[in-house]
Amino acid sequence: MVRFKRRVARVGFMGIRDVIPFLKFPFQSLFSPGKGAKTFRRFIDHIYDFGVESILLVVIVGFFVGLVTTVQSAYQISNMLPKYFLGLTVGRMLMIELGPVLTAMALIGRCVSAMAAEIGTMKVTEQIDALKSIKIDPKNYLAKPRILAMLVSLPLLNALMIAVSLCIGALYAQIFYGTNTQVFFYGLTHPFYPRDFWVSFVKSGFFAFWITTAGVYCGFNVSGGARDVGKAATDAVVISTVLVLVLDFVAATLFF
Amino acid sequence: MIQAINVSKIFESKKILDDISLEVRNEFIGVVGSTGIGKSILLKIIAGLIKPSSGKVMIDQGQTTGFVFQHSALFDSMSVEQNIRLPLEESSSFSKKEIDAKVKEISELLYIPKQMLKQNCNDLSGGERKIVAIARAVIYDPTYLLYDEPTTGLDSVMHNKICQIVKGLNKPGILVTHNKDTVKAVGIKIVYVLDAGKLNLTKELYE
Numbered sequence: 001m002v003r004f005k006r007r008v009a010r011v012g013f014m015g016i017r018d019v020i021p022f023l024k025f026p027f028q029s030l031f032s033p034g035k036g037a038k039t040f041r042r043f044i045d046h047i048y049d050f051g052v053e054s055i056l057l058v059v060i061v062g063f064f065v066g067l068v069t070t071v072q073s074a075y076q077i078s079n080m081l082p083k084y085f086l087g088l089t090v091g092r093m094l095m096i097e098l099g100p101v102l103t104a105m106a107l108i109g110r111c112v113s114a115m116a117a118e119i120g121t122m123k124v125t126e127q128i129d130a131l132k133s134i135k136i137d138p139k140n141y142l143a144k145p146r147i148l149a150m151l152v153s154l155p156l157l158n159a160l161m162i163a164v165s166l167c168i169g170a171l172y173a174q175i176f177y178g179t180n181t182q183v184f185f186y187g188l189t190h191p192f193y194p195r196d197f198w199v200s201f202v203k204s205g206f207f208a209f210w211i212t213t214a215g216v217y218c219g220f221n222v223s224g225g226a227r228d229v230g231k232a233a234t235d236a237v238v239i240s241t242v243l244v245l246v247l248d249f250v251a252a253t254l255f256f
Numbered sequence: 257m258i259q260a261i262n263v264s265k266i267f268e269s270k271k272i273l274d275d276i277s278l279e280v281r282n283e284f285i286g287v288v289g290s291t292g293i294g295k296s297i298l299l300k301i302i303a304g305l306i307k308p309s310s311g312k313v314m315i316d317q318g319q320t321t322g323f324v325f326q327h328s329a330l331f332d333s334m335s336v337e338q339n340i341r342l343p344l345e346e347s348s349s350f351s352k353k354e355i356d357a358k359v360k361e362i363s364e365l366l367y368i369p370k371q372m373l374k375q376n377c378n379d380l381s382g383g384e385r386k387i388v389a390i391a392r393a394v395i396y397d398p399t400y401l402l403y404d405e406p407t408t409g410l411d412s413v414m415h416n417k418i419c420q421i422v423k424g425l426n427k428p429g430i431l432v433t434h435n436k437d438t439v440k441a442v443g444i445k446i447v448y449v450l451d452a453g454k455l456n457l458t459k460e461l462y463e
Contacts, residue, residue, distance in 0.1 A: 034346070035346055035347075035348050038345065038346060122331075125327065125329060125332075126325050126327060126329035127329050127330075127331055127332075129300070129305045129323075129325070129329065130323070130325060130329035130330075130331070130392075132304070132305055133303055133305065133321070133322070133323035133325075133393070134322075134342065134343035134346070134392065134393075134396065135320070135343070135346075135347070135396075136342070136343070136346045141346075
């Protein structure tokens with residue numbers, strides 16, 4: 001029991017002690033010195049890794065999110081509101097909430113845990129020390145291209161997910177609720193607030209920035225062995241998931 | 257010149273290094289000591305990879321160190337050639353042609369066969385990994401080389417080969433090991449013994 005209490009106390013202490021370094025970490029990484037052309041090449045590699053290779057996952061998630069939101073929205077508005085409200089509700093929900101949040105969640109599972117594990121393994125096998133020994137800044141080499149690549153990939157994947165969900169939703173509404181596709185899409189744009197559109201991308205950008213920071217930071221701070229690498233991957237997922245929810249609330253209060 | 261001045265290191269309230277001072281000019285020195293005594297920590301402090309609890313390490317301006325890690329620390333997602341090229345590729349002062357020439361020169365110097373350059377680092381034996389680690393450390397021509405247990409876990413044939421390579425490079429620096437035979441085999445004349453956090457010059461190895 002005493003050991004357990006000590007452990008909890010230590011975790012709590014480490015958590016508080018880590019807040020400032022965590023907040024500083026992405027900015028230190030982005031402003032770290034390095035050869036631009038090389039960073040750009042790694043940035044492109046990570047765009048492929050995070051962006052292109054996540055397309056299938058995002059399409060699958062978008063497919064089912066589109067179905068579920070359409071079914072739920074149809075149930076909520078059934079026989080009370082005009083049919084075009086279905087498009088309006090589904091579109092709004094996807095654009096300002098579900099699109100950014102669920103795309104971020106999908107990438108946390110696919111990329112953030114992997115980057116924590118990869119960098120954590122590099123840390124415990126002294127590869128990060130090896131980078132320093134050959135005068136390469138590990139933050140520039142490992143963190144900067146990943147943060148930038150996710151900043152580009154996540155908003156684009158968010159757009160893809162919204163598009164897939166809307167198309168599937170429109171199709172489902174036509175087949176099962178007899179809502180004409182044109183009516184569904186009319187609802188999307190009547191009324192259309194440009195703010196909903198750009199807020200979706202701004203939110204995605206924020207999520208991208210901080211979930212990548214969580215992944216890379218957890219990897220950089222591994223000490224020990226294989227078990228600690230696994231723990232870092234779990235921590236990265238937990239921290240980034242909580243961050244998405246916190247940032248989502250912050251964005252909701254700021255923009256709406 | 258490398259100068260370690262009154263360096264101490266405390267880990268979890270245990271003093272690993274106690275007020276150590278060391279100077280390296282143009283010589284190759286050895287530090288021997290039993291396993292877990294703090295040799296690697298001392299070397300990493302000198303290389304700037306670990307911060308000392310107190311004291312400081314100074315390296316003359318314009319001088320650099322190359323580090324050969326105990327477990328090689330090769331970038332395992334890369335080929336042997338990519339590992340060796342990396343230090344030069346990340347520096348902006350070398351053209352691709354110069355890097356190619358340098359990789360060829362170092363591979364020949366360290367007896368790295370051409371077909372091995374294309375192999376992934378995970379496919380190499382322990383000894384081969386050490387050689388690649390040395391190649392990666394010397395390719396940018398550092399002023400000093402720091403070797404952390406370069407022959408640990410190797411059979412006698414590989415041990416001799418690595419010692420021959422280290423001797424042949426003829427670079428000033430520091431080699432830390434628990435194996436006194438390694439120190440003798442690479443021809444180090446100045447040997448320190450690290451014991452209970454203190455560093456003492458010894459002549460006993462050659463007596």
